[in-house]
Amino acid sequence: MSVTLPSLTDARLSLEGRVATLTLDRHDVRNALTGTALVDDILAVADWVNVCEAVSVLVITGEGSAFCAGGNVKDMASRGGDFAGDVAEVAARYRRGIQRLPLALEGVEVPIIAAVNGPAIGAGFDLANMADIRIASRRATFGETFLNLGIIPGDGGAWFLQRLIGYQRAFELTLSGRVIDAEQAREYGIVLEVTEPDALMARALKMAGQMAAQPPKATRLTKRLMKKGSRMELPDFLDLCATFQGLCHNEPEHLDAVNAMLEKMARK
Known part of the structure; x- marks a missing residue:
C-alpha cells in the first residue's frame, strides 16, 4: 500500500x-x-x-x-x-x-x-x-x-x-x-x-x-470505547458496545483472527 x-x-x-x-x-x-x-x-x-x-x-x-x-x-x-x-x-x-x-x-x-x-x-x-x-x-x-x-x-x-x-x-x-x-x-x-x-x-x-499487530478496525473502535467509557452512563455505554460489536462481527478481520486462533489451537 x-x-x-x-x-x-x-x-x-x-x-x-x-x-x-x-x-x-x-x-x-x-x-x-x-x-x-x-x-x-x-x-x-x-x-x-x-x-x-x-x-x-x-x-x-x-x-x-x-x-x-x-x-x-x-x-x-x-x-x-x-x-x-x-x-x-x-x-x-x-x-x-x-x-x-x-x-x-x-x-x-x-x-x-x-x-x-x-x-x-x-x-x-x-x-x-x-x-x-x-x-x-x-x-x-x-x-x-x-x-x-x-x-x-x-x-x-x-x-x-x-x-x-x-x-x-x-x-x-x-x-x-x-x-x-x-x-x-x-x-x-x-x-x-x-x-x-x-x-x-x-x-x-x-x-x-x-x-x-491487532486487528486494525477493532483497535480503533476499542480506543473509542475506552475514551467514551469515563463519560457515559453504563446503559448508554453498553448500547454503544453492542453497536460496535455488531460492526466487528461483520468485518473480515474478525473471521481472519478467529481462523488464525483455530489453526493455532489445532497445532497444539
Missing part, C-alpha cells in the same frame, strides 16, 4: 509496520510548542492518522535533549509572538492556536504512545499526558510549571492530569509547580515504564508493534 505522508515544517514523520513515529525536531528551542510550527505539525499528523488506514499506532517523541519545553519563555518576557496583545487577543490566539492540540489529540482514533526522551515541562508535560501511554527515559523530567511563571495551564493540562492521577495529586503538582523525575512520575502513575535512554525508542516501538 502506497502511503503519502503529510508535509511537516518542524517535525519528522515515519511509518513502518503500521506504526507512525512523529519526532518533534526543534531541539534548538527544546521543542517548544509556541514560536514554532510544531502545533500545526502535530495537528496535521492527527488528521492524517484518522484517515490513513495504514496506521494503527502513533508514537510521539522529541529530538535532542528535551521532549518538549512547552511555551517559549523569551516570547513571554517580551510579550511577543503568541503572547502579544490585550486580553482578548491573547485569548483568541490560545483558542486558535495551542488549544486546538488537546481537541485534536483527544480525537485521534489510534493508540498514542509518548516516548519521553527528556524534560516534558509545562505544555510539554501536558502534551505527553494527552497520549494514552507514556514511556520515559531516566533523563526525563516532568513539571506542571505554569504557576512558576504566573500563568495557568492554558492548554487544558489541568483537565488531563487530574483524570490521569486523581484530583489531589494533580492539584499538588500544579499548585506547587514541582518538577519530578521519571521514577517519581512512574510512582504517581504518570509514566507506565522507565527505561535507560538508549533503550527508550526500542521499548516504545516494541509496545507499539504489539498493538499494531
